[in-house]
Amino acid sequence: MACLGFDNEKYLQTQSAHIRERLAQFGGKLYLEFGGKLFDDYHASRVLPGFQPDSKLRMLLQLKDQVEMVIAINAADIEKNKVRGDLGITYDVDVLRLIDIFRDLGLYVSSVVLTRFNDQAATKAFQSRLESMGVRVYRHYAIEGYPSNIPYIVSDQGYGRNDYIETTRELVVVTAPGPGSGKLATCLSQLYHEHKRGIRAGYAKFETFPVWNLALNHPVNLAYEAATADLSDVNMIDPFHLEAYGVTTVNYNRDVEAFPVLTTIFEQILGYCPYKSPTDMGVNMVGNCIVDDEAVREAARQEIIRRYYGILCDQKQGKLPDEVTLKLELLMKKAGVDVSSRKVVAAALKRAEETGLPAAAMELPDGRIVTGKTSNLLGASAALLLNALKAISNMPDDLHLISPVAIDPIQHLKVEHLGNRNPRLHTDETLIALSISAVTNPLAEQAMEQLSKLRGCEAHSSVILSAVDEKILKRLGINLTCEPRYKN
Numbered sequence: 001m002a003c004l005g006f007d008n009e010k011y012l013q014t015q016s017a018h019i020r021e022r023l024a025q026f027g028g029k030l031y032l033e034f035g036g037k038l039f040d041d042y043h044a045s046r047v048l049p050g051f052q053p054d055s056k057l058r059m060l061l062q063l064k065d066q067v068e069m070v071i072a073i074n075a076a077d078i079e080k081n082k083v084r085g086d087l088g089i090t091y092d093v094d095v096l097r098l099i100d101i102f103r104d105l106g107l108y109v110s111s112v113v114l115t116r117f118n119d120q121a122a123t124k125a126f127q128s129r130l131e132s133m134g135v136r137v138y139r140h141y142a143i144e145g146y147p148s149n150i151p152y153i154v155s156d157q158g159y160g161r162n163d164y165i166e167t168t169r170e171l172v173v174v175t176a177p178g179p180g181s182g183k184l185a186t187c188l189s190q191l192y193h194e195h196k197r198g199i200r201a202g203y204a205k206f207e208t209f210p211v212w213n214l215a216l217n218h219p220v221n222l223a224y225e226a227a228t229a230d231l232s233d234v235n236m237i238d239p240f241h242l243e244a245y246g247v248t249t250v251n252y253n254r255d256v257e258a259f260p261v262l263t264t265i266f267e268q269i270l271g272y273c274p275y276k277s278p279t280d281m282g283v284n285m286v287g288n289c290i291v292d293d294e295a296v297r298e299a300a301r302q303e304i305i306r307r308y309y310g311i312l313c314d315q316k317q318g319k320l321p322d323e324v325t326l327k328l329e330l331l332m333k334k335a336g337v338d339v340s341s342r343k344v345v346a347a348a349l350k351r352a353e354e355t356g357l358p359a360a361a362m363e364l365p366d367g368r369i370v371t372g373k374t375s376n377l378l379g380a381s382a383a384l385l386l387n388a389l390k391a392i393s394n395m396p397d398d399l400h401l402i403s404p405v406a407i408d409p410i411q412h413l414k415v416e417h418l419g420n421r422n423p424r425l426h427t428d429e430t431l432i433a434l435s436i437s438a439v440t441n442p443l444a445e446q447a448m449e450q451l452s453k454l455r456g457c458e459a460h461s462s463v464i465l466s467a468v469d470e471k472i473l474k475r476l477g478i479n480l481t482c483e484p485r486y487k488n
Contacts, residue, residue, distance in 0.1 A: 005295030006050035006286075015285045016062040019206075022283050023066070023171055026274075028200030031187040032283070034175040035207035039101055044208055046479065047223045047300040048286070056208075060173065061105060068110040068169040069102050071095055072176045072186045075114050075123040084178060088471070092126050094177035099135065110172075111136040111165055115182030118142065138163035140182065140189060147261045154268040159192035179231065188262075191269050202274060203266075205255075205281045210235045212249045212279050213287040219300035219335050221250055226307035229327045230320055241277035249279040301337045302458070302479075308332060308339070309481035313464055316484040342481070344460040347371055349483070352462035358487050360384040362459040362478070364391060374424070377407050381461060381469045382430040388454060389447040401444045402433045427472040454478055463487045 023030045037043070038056050045053045052058070060067055077091045084094055095112060102109050112130055114123055117139040127137045140162040143153050152158050165186075172190070174183045187203050194201035209224035221235050238251040240259055255278040262281075266273040275281050290296055308328040314320045332338060339345050347361035347369045357374035360381050364370060370391045372384025386401055395401075410433060411423040425433065438445035455477030464482045465473075473480045 003292055003295040004050040005290060005292035005299065006048040007289045007291045008050050008052050008055055011051070011055060011285065011289040012059050012062065014288060015056075015059045015283075018283050018285050019063065019171070019204075022202075022204045026200060026202030028202070029167070029170050029172065029194065031172050031174060031190055031201060031203050033183045033187050033203070033205045033207075034173050035179075035183070035205065036209065038173075038175045039098065041208070043223075043227055043303070044286075046306075047220050047303050048290070048296055049299050050291075051286075056206075057101075057105065060107065063171060064106055066169055066171045068108045068167055068172055070110060070165060070167070070172055070174045070186065071098055071112045072115050072174055072181045072183050073112065074181045075117045075120050077178070077181070078114075078123045078126050079120045082178070091177040091181075095130075098175070098177065108169065109135070110167055110169075111138055113138045113140055113163075113165060113182075113186050115140045115186060116142045136166075138165050140186060146185075147258065150261065150264050150268060154192060154265055159189040160196075162189045162193075164193040165190055184258075188265055188269075191266075195269050203281070204283050206283050207255075208284060208286055210250045210252055211287040212238075212251065212282060212284060214250065214290075216250050217334055219297045219304065222331050222335050223300040223303040223307070224252075226304045226328055226331050229307070229311065229324045229331075238277050238279045241279040244276040244280075249277075251278045255281075301335050301341065304328070304331055304335050305337055305339060305342045306479060306481050309460075309484070312484035313482055316464065316486075342458070342460065343369060344458050345481070348460040348462050358461065358463040360459060360461040362388050362454075362457055364388060364457060365453060377404060377411075377424065378430060379422075379424045379426055379466075379469065380463075381459075381465055381473065382425050382427045384459065385427055385430060385454075385473075386434070386447070388457070389450050392450045392453050393443075393446050395443060395447070399443065401441070401447050402430070402437050406433055406437060426466065427469045431472070451476060 040053045041056060042053050045051045073091055073095050082091045083089065084091065087094065099109050112135055114127060114137065117123060130137050143158045145152050147153065174186050176183050191201050191203060210221040214221055216235055216237060225233065225235055234253045235250055236253055236256060238249045238256060241247060241249045259278045263273045311320060311324050311328050315325055344361040344363050348359055348371065351359035351361060351371040351373055355373045358380045359371060359373050361369055361371045362384055368391060370384065370387045372380045372387050374380045375383060387397065390397060390399060390401065407425060410425060410429060414420040415423050434444055434448060438448050457478050459473060459478050459480045461482040464486055470480060
């Protein structure tokens with residue numbers, strides 16, 4: 001079972017306190033750019049065992065009376081139906097999801113800003129949809145010469161052309177469904193407009209990774225590079241911080257490259273720059289809440305291997321170039337790991353070799369490894385799921401939780417009426433069959449009760465799984481990897 005390496009309660013307290021301190025520093029309104037996932041941050045929970053996926057949201061709830069939320073979305077992402085890879089939904093749908101989540105938790109969502117707006121038809125339709133729901137919408141435009149033509153940017157033709165977002169609370173959190181949504185530009189545009197109105201306002205950035213006070217090649221920071229390999233992000237020492245304070249901190253290339261421009265923009269808007277380095281801009285306290293460094297190192301190493309397999313599968317499907325794979329291989333070398341460090345890989349491949357068919361393996365919370373093979377009734381991942389539940393329940397391996405008699409009519413339905421060529425049950429169909437069996441079979445009911453214990457377990461498949469199987473295993477919280485090859 002994974003050791004806890006992160007104190008989540010300490011994080012909630014220290015992070016909210018640090019944001020209050022930054023708010024007091026400016027003495028007026030603070031625009032807080034919220035990078036990464038504000039809600040369901042599963043990357044952080046994997047590399048920092050003990051970090052809860054909703055920690056950042058819970059932290060904001062401690063500031064609920066001071067906070068209002070502004071959600072930014074790039075108009076180009078609406079037009080091309082950009083999809084969140086982890087959830088499988090488009091960015092515009094995710095904006096609606098985020099509004100619902102924030103409001104249900106009692107956070108005030110004041111508006112949505114459409115960045116890089118250029119009169120796109122789909123974007124205007126989305127604006128109409130939001131406004132029909134009572135959501136205020138603002139438009140920000142692409143600025144010619146951005147970010148180098150600073151005199152033009154900081155003018156009535158640049159930021160001044162953007163809509164002024166009306167806010168009423170002192171802490172304005174600017175978040176988004178994903179990267180490239182224009183959060184920083186939204187914050188800077190607001191600083192310009194607030195300054196013209198004589199309102200004191202400041203800016204800060206909340207980006208969980210890389211962790212500024214961990215070493216450059218600490219596995220947690222390497223895992224962040226692995227997660228953003230397709231974006232060409234690179235961790236680096238913050239040269240501005242080193243020069244200003246003589247202290248080594250870690251940031252990433254985009255913030256370091258943009259800092260001279262930001263400094264000039266701040267000077268144009270405020271008359272001075274409140275920060276001496278990109279690290280100064282941040283309010284991240286994650287590094288101060290690690291309580292077991294070796295536990296988070298091992299968790300991060302495993303994440304790098306998982307990312308490597310994910311990249312291999314994406315490359316197999318033609319989604320990524322070869323350079324990204326080479327970058328992941330370099331990161332694994334830096335972290336001192338290879339695929340043999342992931343126990344379930346060898347177990348899955350051995351089972352596949354023994355049977356001559358696709359197989360899968362899972363490491364249970366107590367360290368035991370169970371496998372699943374392809375049969376006439378079940379796919380390998382479905383068999384693995386049942387075998388894992390039996391093992392956790394201490395049931396015999398040869399026990400049938402679902403009677404073959406019950407599976408037969410499901411297969412008949414799939415093949416004869418729904419036109420499927422593969423009669424074997426997928427994981428979703430297997431879980432439905434198991435839940436039906438639980439009505440009359442106490443052992444099936446007992447197995448169903450163990451599903452929550454699979455969260456955080458490691459699994460590996462000898463082939464790329466179907467979208468259905470992959471989605472179900474991820475929804476159960478299982479950390480899945482696959483060999484980069486298809487069954488056929």
